[in-house]
Amino acid sequence: MNILFLCTGNSCRSVLSEATFNHLAPSGLKAISAGSQPAGKLHPRAVALLHSKGISTEGYYSKSWDDLPLTPDIVVTVCGSAAGETCPAYLGPVLRTHWGVDDPGHVVGTEEEINTAFEQTYRIIRARIEAFLALPLDQLANDRAQLKAELDKIGTILA
Secondary structure (H helix, E strand, O other), X not given: OEEEEEEOOOOOHHHHHHHHHHHHOOOOOEEEEEEOOOOOOOOHHHHHHHHHOOOOOOOOOOOEHHHOOOOOOEEEEOOOOHHHOOOXXXXXXXXXXXXXXXXXXXXXXXXXHHHHHHHHHHHHHHHHXXXXXXXXXXXXXXXXXXXXXXXXXXXXXXX
């Protein structure tokens, strides 16, 4: 099963999601990330945070959804509602869900406030991924409506 974490810039939240998912997921599950308007580089604080958690960022880069190496089974948008952020809409024939989280890369403040925002974003993303990985995916594979309901519920977890 392939999961696409999608946002606009593909430099922070979607990359945090991709790397964390791949770090935690068992064999047979793989995440990729992309953006509708990729920033062209990973946010340095996102990379540093992943490294501090023991999560590799090797091979990760900011990429366009036009350049995906595979077709996802599930698309998870991670755009937040801050500043009226618009989420891209993936139009392929896939299961879609929204796990919105505000972009810590846009936080302005002290170093401590910015670091806290990145940590909180990571905690939310990790809690949602752990909830996803705890689902009985074998059972839900034949019930797309129930899988969608479970995925949507996961999007409300706030760590």
